[in-house]
Amino acid sequence: MADLDEIRRMIEVALPGAEVEVLDEGGGDHLRAVVAAPQFEGLSRIDQHRLVRAAVKERFDDGSIHALSVKSSVPD
């Protein structure tokens, strides 16, 4: 069971200036993160997703998150 607010803050800390929304897609451990971050500029989608995953790696490792889908974009 993940703490959605904590997950959101972890992504915000890793990607300063990002707009982050974290949603529960089911069961409290299947999450969806919607992230618009200036750091994504010029990166492939897979690299954008890697940054988001890396930010919350601890919560993957301890089992609080089982699956994370990511919707990434570069802010206008």
Next chain:
Amino acid sequence: MAADPQLKEKVEQLIGEHPVLLFMKGTPDAPRCGFSMRVVGVLDALGVEYGAIDVLPALQPLREVTTEISDWPTFPQLYVNGELVGGCDIVEEMLDSGELADLLGVEQPEAPPEAPDSRLVEGGPQQSPPMSLG
């Protein structure tokens, strides 16, 4: 928890040999996971030839291998020309945007296969798309 070097070598070889390679749960004819099934649907919609590897018989060892190769622990994973493109959500996004068709050098299909909204507005009950669940 280092990956099995022999398995890693084999996986790298397969990725090198297949221009389009999908690591999935189950097989294209009988996917065992909704996300894998969706990626198969995307590749079928684009009409590309691809190799598919069922990860279920060696899930944990393969997870360790792909984590080392691509820093990506979950399946499905689609590789194109030796590079990890992504899992289900990236593949679907890139289908919708036309990037995947570009990357694969194929024509963008007329209508995306997943368009529940347009099915609703077109009215009348319609047959669901064929599903291959074995």
